[in-house]
Amino acid sequence: MSNDSSVGRVVRELRSLAETGSPGDQLPSTRSLVTRLQVSPVTVSQATASLVAAGVLTSVPGRGVFIAPRSTRHTHDFAWQSVTLGSQMLDVQPIRALQTDADPSVRNLNSGYISADLQPRRELMAAATRALRRPSGWSTAPPEGIHELRQLFAADLGTDTADVLITPGTQAALNSAFRSLASPGQTVLLEEPTYPGAIVAARAAGLQITPVPTDRDGLRPALLRSALAATGARVVLTQPAFANPTGHTLAATRRAEVLDAVAAAGAFLIEDDWARDLALDAPAPPPLFRDDRDGHVIYLRSLTKSASPSMRVGAVAARGPVRERLVDSRLAEDLFVPRPLQEIAIELLSSPAWPRHLRRLHAQLRGRRDALVxxxxxQVPQITVDSVPQGGSHLWARVATSLSETELVAAAHAAGMVIGPGTQFHTGEVAGLQLRLSFGAAPQDELRAGAGLLARLLADG
Amino acid sequence: MSNDSSVGRVVRELRSLAETGSPGDQLPSTRSLVTRLQVSPVTVSQATASLVAAGVLTSVPGRGVFIAPRSTRHTHDFAWQSVTLGSQMLDVQPIRALQTDADPSVRNLNSGYISADLQPRRELMAAATRALRRPSGWSTAPPEGIHELRQLFAADLGTDTADVLITPGTQAALNSAFRSLASPGQTVLLEEPTYPGAIVAARAAGLQITPVPTDRDGLRPALLRSALAATGARVVLTQPAFANPTGHTLAATRRAEVLDAVAAAGAFLIEDDWARDLALDAPAPPPLFRDDRDGHVIYLRSLTKSASPSMRVGAVAARGPVRERLVDSRLAEDLFVPRPLQEIAIELLSSPAWPRHLRRLHAQLRGRRDALVxxxxxQVPQITVDSVPQGGSHLWARVATSLSETELVAAAHAAGMVIGPGTQFHTGEVAGLQLRLSFGAAPQDELRAGAGLLARLLADG
Structure with a gap:
């Protein structure tokens, strides 16, 4: 990279000499190292000094440099870090499990993303080729995002371009929103069950979580009202359409009730519209954002679910003073979303290939869902799917078994299959064993084989 | 984008009809709107419902839809947000000023980035073309970053690949580090003066800032020791090489003293090595990270300064338990750095074009620095440059004038030039008027013209 990489290389060479040689052996002279390693004398002496500091070598002025006795070599002692850091670790295991690159030998039915074969890879490559030809491709971008991309999201949502802000995906947007809308120690209401990324984000912002149960018709308005009143929370997170993990959609009759409860409490409702592009049977209901008059709804949208996990581009829509706070937070977090990604998103979304991709994606997901259901x-009488989701990429199932969740998940894993343990989606108590099975993550035959495996595990259990 | 964009389009069409028409006018029938706008009846009814909810239209069952009387139309009332949000605004103005896309009519001498003509645009395009051919280009990436890229940073630093974590630039890395290493209300020590992004990040993490003055030899060890003792701070931020804004480098004689002070206090030292790739006269001194034995130094590096502002890829190196906390924080913040950017960085850094670019960049920056100095x-006897920086892209200058900083900055702006007000780089009191002038941001003739303008403004003042 810079001149400095040669120092690093020499450090590694000398360290390996020290490890293979005997303590007390003299190192080759600087001159011979210069010739052998093709570096400058300054580089050799910088590398030597750093290894002397680390106790690997000793320098005897006037005589030379020697391999240090092993006893004097410094062993790193990191114990002090435990004292300084304290015990406040963030438990990110649930989202870590979702992120690891799929081991191809494992059948992964617990993924936040659609499988590679459903992603529009060719369209992304074409969009990238066009986007990177733009001369401005690598300049800075405004913290709000590129105007043209904001316009595309705004038009889809039916709002002003000024209300829309580009973000690097929903996780970052959630973090910004939680931090902008609430202070550490305050309470946020999360619909229950909800997705692990939201739980981690709320905890990372130092917020207390109060779960608000949902049913087949989404958030329960009476419980929402009582939770707002009991906790004084001013932030509610919900996925009104095809919620993750349940697949439930907020009933038309409840929309006004939910918005009224939020407005009456002077609260914000974060609408994570994660599956708008994954409506499988009929168009998704309109965003709650459209029914909101006074800026109570903060609307989140992302392309990671419908395009590709690395298309880390999303949008937030908000109205009123909160919009400025969200822009400021964006700037403070990481200045702006890389322009090349934004330009690629513009090319992708405005290309005729995009609606074609979505149609194909919907057909594929429908086929997978129906195959799994x-x-x-x-094959699996112990598993009940309460309602078949009309959108998204997950199935939420109840399991009747004497196995514990830990036992079932471990048995599945031992047999080469990853399934989503229901407790990961809860912050309160869980009644019975529940699973999330991601039908977007694997082709139909894999899903059928997965069901077969579950049947065997549950029959044994 | 999805089917939903048609609802948005119809909402806009109907809203415009309502605005141009007269209250009480009946809207065209659903059937005629379907034909005229080429959408489905469902789309028309969704759009209509949302405008009825917004008070723009009224629906009379059995008769049709009408333009609502203007008096009943709802005006947004966002006042409740002020109550809910409270007054804790984050002041991001200093970094906002650095981010706005350059108005070409303005001579910008206050930029965090090198000017477009110094960026390796052709090399980036070539790297992107190669990178996007990789079949894995759009998959997920591990939260730690792609192994090959971590290896490149690790080799340069002379450390294990396992110690290195990829981040989307230094601002995000700083936020993660502050949030992982300290809790809201605790104190962080920032060298004084320092860069505005660090001040904003510390405040966003809810930390108290104690400034530790620097001189031409960098951080002053005695003051650092007393600040650590007085505040109980466990986090120190410094730029040991070519600090922004001063250009000062930590003296060789102070390195061990600074590290000892930090180790004695059980503290972390964040080493922001922002200008490693911008060493202009001689190689930069080795990173402090190399002299650190027990994991006290958290090392930050970025490509935004030497490649392009949108090449938002950087690295953090850390050893011991803190490394895991930083990875967890990365995951919680935004899951992972988009793979395409990482792949492009790998191609760029491992190409022979990269060292060629750096050599050309150094020659250009040297020429600009010397021209400005x-x-x-x-031309400007009122301005004193205490020490000519041997790296980076900024000059730090004292100004003798009866003008206030606000007056001078405003006068320069009125004359079409942006300069960096010294107070933006301070969190404590400032002695006298200071300016940061970014020689990396403009070609030599612009810099000379800028000096001429300052001469006139100061002669008038």
């Missing part, structure tokens, strides 16, 4: 129905 | 020396 019918395989479970036919 | 000599123009100031010759």
């Amino acid at each position: 019918s395989a479970l129905h036919q | 000599s123009a100031l020396h010759q």
Whole structure:
């Protein structure tokens, strides 16, 4: 990279000499190292000094440099860090499990993303080729995002371009929103069950979580009202359409009730519209954002679910003073979303290939969902799917078994399959064993094989 | 984008009809709107419902939809947000000023980035073309970053690949580090003066800032020791090489003293090595990270300064338990750095074009620095440059004038030039008027013209 890489290289060479040689052996002279390693004398002496400091070498002025006795070599002592850092670790295990690159030998039915074969890879490459030809491709971008991209999201949502802000995906947007809307120690209401990224973000912002149960019709307005009143929370997070993990959609009859409860409490409702592009059977209901008059709804949207996990571009829409706070937070967090990604998103979204991709994606996801639902129905009597989701990429199932969740998940893993343990989606108590099965993550035959495996595990259990 | 964009389009069409028409006018029938706007009846009814909710239209069952009387139309009332949000605004103005896309009519001498003509645009395009051919280009990436890229940073630093974590630039890395190493209300020590992004990040993490003055030899060890003792701070931020804004480098004789002070206090030292790739006269001194034995130094590096502002890829190196906390924080913040950017960085850094770019960049920056220093020396007797920086892209200058900083900055702005007000780099009191002048931001003739303008403004003042 810079001149400095040669110092690093020499450090590694000398360290390896020290490890293979005997303590007390003299090192080759600077001159011979210069010739052998093709570096400058300054580089050799910088590298030597750093290894002397680390106790690997000793320098005897006037005589030379020697391999240090092993006893004097410094062993790193990191114990002090435990004292300084304290015990406040963030438990990110649930989202870490979702992020690891799929081991191809494992059947992963617990993924936040659609499988590679459903992603528009060719379209992304074409969009990238066009975008990177733009002369401005590598300049800075405004903290709000590129105007043209904001316009695309705004038009889809039916709002002003000025209300829309580009973010690097929903996780970052959630963090910004939680931090901008609430202070550490305050309470946030999360619909229950909810997705692990939201739980981690709320905890990272130092917020207390109060779960608000949902049913097949989404958030329960009476419980929402009582939670707002009991906790004084001013932030509510919900996924009104095809919620993750349940697949439930907020009933039309409840929309006004939910918005009224939030408005009456002077609260914000974060609407994470994660599956708008994954409506499988009929168009998704309109965003709650459209029914909101006075800026109570903060709307989140992302392309990671419908395009590709690395298309880390999303949008936040908000109205009123809170919009400025969100822009300021964006700036403080990481200045702006890399322009090349934004330019690629513009090319992708405005290309005729995008609606074609979505149509193909919907057909594929429908086929996968139906295959998994019918395989479970036919082969696994212990599993009940309360309602077949009309959008998204997950199935939420109840399991009747004497196995514990830990036992079932471990048994599945030992048999080469990852399934989503229901407790990861809860912050309160869980009644019975629940699983999230991601039908977007694997082709139909894999899903059928997965159902077959579950049948065997549950029959044994 | 999705089916939903048609609802947005119809909302806008109907809203415009309502605005141009008269209250009480009946809207065209659903059937005629379907034909005219080429959308489905469902789309029309969704759009209509949302405008009825917004008070723009009224619906009379059995008769049709009408333009609502203007008096009943709802005006947004965002006042409740002020109550809910409270007054804890984050002051991001200093970094906002650095981010706005350059108005070409303005001579910008206060930029965090090198000017477009110094950026390796052709090399970036070539790297992108190669990177995007990789079949894995759009998959997820591990939260730690792609192994090959971590290896490149690790080799340069002379450390294990396992110690290195990829981040989306230094601002994000600083936020993660502050939040992982300290809790809201605790104190962080920032060298004084320092860069505005660090001040904003510390405040965003809810930390108290204690400034530790520097001189031409960098951080003053005695003051650092007393600040650590007085505040109980466990986090120190410094730029040991070519600090922004001063250009000062930590003296060789102070390195061990600074590290000892930090170790004695059980503290972390964040080493922001922002200008490693911008050493202009001689190689930069080795990173402090190399002299650190027990994991006290958290090392930050970025490509935004030497490649392009949108090459938002950097690295953090850390050893011991803190490394895991930083990885967890990365995951919680935004899951992972987009893979395409990481792949492009790998191609760029491992190409022979990269060292060629750095050599050309150094020569250009040297020329610009020397031109600005000599123009100031010759034309502006009121300005003193205490020490000519041997790296980076900024000059730090004292100004003798009866004008206030606000007056001078405003006068320069009125004359079409942006300069960096010294107070933006301070969190404590400032003695006298200071300016940061970014020689990396403009070609030599612009810098000379800028010096000429300052001479006129100061002669008038």
